[in-house]
Every structure is written in C-alpha cells, then in structure tokens.
Amino acid sequence: MNFPAAVEICVQGQLDAYNARDIDAFMRFWAEDCGYYAFPATLLARGAAEIRARHVERFLEPDLHGRLVSRIALGDLVVDHEIVTRNFEEGRGEVDVVAIYEIRDGLIANAWFKMGEKRLDGEG
Incomplete structure (x- = not known):
C-alpha cells in the first residue's frame, strides 16, 4: 500500500483549505x-x-x-499539476498550474x- 508522505499531507491540506476558501x-x-x-x-x-x-x-x-x-513527491519537494477555476476580469474560466512546493519542518x-x-468558459 502506498501511503502519502508528510510533505504530501501538508500540500493536500493547503489545497483543501484553498478550495474551502478558509484563509x-x-x-x-x-x-x-x-x-x-x-x-x-x-x-x-x-x-x-x-x-495571506x-x-x-x-x-x-x-x-x-x-x-x-497529478502529484509527485520527492524528498522535500511536491510538484502538483492542477486545473484552477477562476473568476477572471473577462469572465469565468480555467488555467493549468504547475505548483512546486518546498516543505521544511512540516510547512x-x-x-x-x-x-x-x-x-474562458465557452472558448474552444
């Protein structure tokens, strides 16, 4: 069984809080x-x-x-590929994001x- 590393738990926690919009x-x-x-x-x-x-x-x-x-964890780094839905000035849409997180002392x-x-929604 493959259990998530502590670095992945930290990154997932911040993503969950981001999606809850809980600052x-x-x-x-x-x-x-x-x-x-x-x-x-x-x-x-x-x-x-x-x-903040x-x-x-x-x-x-x-x-x-x-x-x-997708997510890759190696040592103290976590690399996420996310699709982020946003409310842009031009309207609602999505953007691909690659996020690289360096974790130290659990943060x-x-x-x-x-x-x-x-x-933008409705585009191609």
Missing part, C-alpha cells in the same frame, strides 16, 4: 518566512502576511477551485507557480 486553515500550512514565486524566480510575496493578503482577495472569487490532476517554505494560458 485561517490555509495559512496553517505556510511558514512565517515563506517565499511565493512566479516560476522561476519572480517574488510575488514574502512571508505569511503577504501570502494575496489570498484573502482571491478567496472572494465565488468559483475558485483547484482540481488536482511550505517556498512555492513556485507556473501558469498556463487561461481558457
């Missing part, structure tokens, strides 16, 4: 000094307070949902996100 539960999985990046190295937020501020706004989107497509220490092209 307090979501923030329990992030280290106080974590880094949040657009892949490969564009800093979007530094520290839990900045990550980004997500308080995001969690207002009524259709926000991340659907896990997300750094995360990198590579976004695909958004697809």
Whole structure:
C-alpha cells in the first residue's frame, strides 16, 4: 500500500483549505518566512502576511477551485499539476498550474507557480 508522505499531507491540506476558501486553515500550512514565486524566480510575496493578503482577495472569487490532476513527491519537494477555476476580469474560466512546493519542518517554505494560458468558459 502506498501511503502519502508528510510533505504530501501538508500540500493536500493547503489545497483543501484553498478550495474551502478558509484563509485561517490555509495559512496553517505556510511558514512565517515563506517565499511565493512566479516560476522561476519572480517574488510575488514574502512571508505569511503577504501570502495571506494575496489570498484573502482571491478567496472572494465565488468559483475558485483547484482540481488536482497529478502529484509527485520527492524528498522535500511536491510538484502538483492542477486545473484552477477562476473568476477572471473577462469572465469565468480555467488555467493549468504547475505548483512546486518546498516543505521544511512540516510547512511550505517556498512555492513556485507556473501558469498556463487561461481558457474562458465557452472558448474552444
């Protein structure tokens, strides 16, 4: 039987809280000094307070949902492929996201996100 590693449990917990749009539960999985990046190295937020501020706004989107497509865990890294439903300025749609999480002491220490092209509902 294949049991999830502790690093996977941390990442799944933050995804579950993201989908519940529960900011307090979501923030329990992030280290106080974590880094949040657009892949490969564009800093979007530094520290839990900045990550919280980004997500308080995001969690207002009524259709926000991340659907896990695949997950790989190796050592202290977890790589997720997700399809995220968002409420964009142009309307509701989806975007593919590759998320890379570095886990330290049971918390997300750094995360990198590579976004695909958004697809609005009703497009091709």
